[in-house]
Amino acid sequence: MAELDDIDRKILTLLQQDSRMTMQEISDKVGLSPSPCHRRIKILEERGVITRYGATLDQRAVGLPVSVFVSIKLVRQKEEDLERFAKAVAGWREVLECYLMTGHRDYLLRVVVSDLAAYNDFLKQKLTRLDGISSIESSFALDQIKYANALPL
Numbered sequence: 001m002a003e004l005d006d007i008d009r010k011i012l013t014l015l016q017q018d019s020r021m022t023m024q025e026i027s028d029k030v031g032l033s034p035s036p037c038h039r040r041i042k043i044l045e046e047r048g049v050i051t052r053y054g055a056t057l058d059q060r061a062v063g064l065p066v067s068v069f070v071s072i073k074l075v076r077q078k079e080e081d082l083e084r085f086a087k088a089v090a091g092w093r094e095v096l097e098c099y100l101m102t103g104h105r106d107y108l109l110r111v112v113v114s115d116l117a118a119y120n121d122f123l124k125q126k127l128t129r130l131d132g133i134s135s136i137e138s139s140f141a142l143d144q145i146k147y148a149n150a151l152p153l
Contacts (some may be wrong), residue, residue, distance in 0.1 A: 004049070007032065009153045011040060012049070016150035019053040056149060064112040067141040068119055070127070071105040073134040081132045082106075088130050094122050105137070 004012070010030045014021060027037035044050045059065060074081055082100070085107065089098045097110040113119045119138070127136060 002047075004153075008040060008044065008049075011037065012044065013150070013153050015041075015050065015053075016153075059112055063114050066113045066115060066119060067144070068111040068113065069139045069141065070107075070109040070111055071137040071139075072107040072109065072127075073104070073136075074106045075132050075134045077106060084132065085130065088126075092122075092126055094118075094126075 007030050011026060014026050014029055023034045023038050023041075026041075027034045030037060032040075041050070059067070072085070074085065086098070086100075089095050089107075089109065094111045094113055095109050096112055097108075099108045100106065101108050111119065111122060113122060123136070123138070127133070
């Protein structure tokens with residue numbers, strides 16, 4: 001994969017800030033005309049650097065104010081156990097992020113729900129019903145100090 005140059009980085013930073021900017025606005029800010037700017041964006045999309053465009057929502061404003069970080073330990077770490085867990089989690093809408101981890105736990109999840117009762121339902125109806133889990137540890141976020149979804153280019 002080719003390296004990103006300064007103009008690519010500027011374009012990507014602008015798109016992360018506001019993906020609804022017009023091509024003219026982007027090209028003005030990076031010092032290119034719209035045609036080569038558009039070509040660069042298309043190349044970044046084709047290379048998989050830009051994977052999608054979307055809106056960032058405020059989880060409180062949409063009624064999902066509770067963030068829970070869930071550490072999962074599996075009974076075994078065999079490939080089929082890892083795949084089964086990953087497949088199940090991929091279908092759960094409450095799970096926004098899931099990471100395979102090193103250390104004492106196998107997975108770390110970020111779960112968002114409307115309240116403690118909703119998390120209790122998620123825990124009982126989904127997570128605890130999955131075979132192969134040895135332990136589950138939930139930590140509730142009291143306050144969000146920082147949230148970013150833009151990469152530091």
